[in-house]
Amino acid sequence: MQLVQLRMICSVSTSLNLSLNHHIRNGRIADARKLFDRSQELRDVATWNTMISGYCKNRQIKNAQYLFDEMPQRDVVSWNIMLGGFYRSNDKESVVGCFIEMGRTGFKPTEFTLASVISAVSDMGFGVLVPQLHGNAVCLGLNSSVFVGSALIGGYTGMGCRRSDLRQVFDEILSRDVTSWNSLISGYMSIGVVEEACRMFGRMPERNVVSWTCLVRGYIQNKKMDDARRSFDKMPEKNVVSWTVMISGYERNGRFEEALELFVLMLNSGVQPNEFTLSSVASACAGSSSLVFGKQIHSSILKTGVPADVLLLSSLVDMYAKCGDITAAESVFETIPEKSLPSWNSIIGGYAKHGYGAKTLEQFERMKRHGIKPDNITFVHVLTACAHGGLVEKGEAHFESMVSKFGIQPEKEHFACMVDLYGRAGELEKAKNLIKRIPFEPDVVVWGALLGACGLHSNLEFGLFAAEEMYKLEQGHPAAYSLLSKIHGDKGEWARVIELRKIMEIETKKQKAGSWIEA
DNA sequence: GTAGGGTTAG
Structure with missing residues (x-):
């Protein structure tokens, strides 16, 4: 009698779970929740899991977490759903925390568990843990799983492994499907063994x-x-991601015109761009100063209702700023509801580039008040603005705060900004002393900043010193000669000027000849 | 009821 009742309840809860799933699949998460709340007596573990997984799929990780905490009993699937949810919502720390908690509660990891955890630790830069988790997988007999295998390939790739390591993990997978092959190709490409990647691509059973x-x-x-473009043209079908990869590839390699041309081809092919595509295209407009095209992109975003996410809007701010329309940059910036680090960097960089020192620092303070932590790029902009505006003390204070307040180690660019700052202000001695304190070999940019300042202030002694250092790094740098000859000219030493001009002509010719051969 | 591979700033 009891058994019959149990069976009835089971079948009712199965149909409940099916309807829940139906709502979730059709994007009606609120309806799903209503049904869930109405059916308290019929819920089983699977009901809870379905609801939690629904929230995870809809990127409502907080709601998922509430339900997970409330549920009367959990099984291993509940834990796995949460692990995957945290992973996909970019909360890698919680994946690890949840995994530890899961172990404490006495659950054994499954292939789903390990796949999430391996990917999470690898993303967090704890690649050293990957071989350990691999060991766990072997002990549990899970290393032959496609999920674990693909995650391991990604994990080993991230920690700078050899090609044989990737191959070994791949060979351990019992039934390799197209996704495991794809992971292997990506892995080989990431560690730079292009030929091996191509060979395996040719051997794939299906693509x-x-x-x-x-x-x-x-x-x-x-x-x-060019190889990328050739393969791109050979693709039997292209979707929005393939187009975006190629367009952003051109953009990031400074081939802005080709990026824009390809974008036009994409539109003609009928594939709709998304926020990723448009962000790359906006950057390509920024790089090539194509204000007209950039404006078209902006208005088509407003018209077509593409989700204008924070990064896309930040790219637009950067585009307007780089194309010289700082007012438009400002107004787009102000429409961003949740401004992120890229948004602030775009507007701060825009002000710095336009020479608005006071506005740069104003926005920098505003950014900090909003609780956004500046990064190395923010400081390049801030220090540039201080240098150009002659704000020596402010620049010094911000430079000092990099390490003391934000734990950011200054890089070559920051030192170059500071040398420029001191140099422009005529504090050549300070500039030279700062160069001595740089914890790594100063480069042409750093010496160039000092040399430029020496030109500005006609200081021969330091100028010669800087030019000599530059010569050691890069022989025949035309800027060095032209600045030195300017300084000599200012001092009336015309013989030296003529001599330098001659050397410069020879060196420049050499360089031109060189570039002819390369072209 | 859980899943792995490809897309965005400077």
């Missing part, structure tokens, strides 16, 4: 659009733009 996209992306990663 899908992702396989081709992995190949194209791999060529781009390895700076083989």
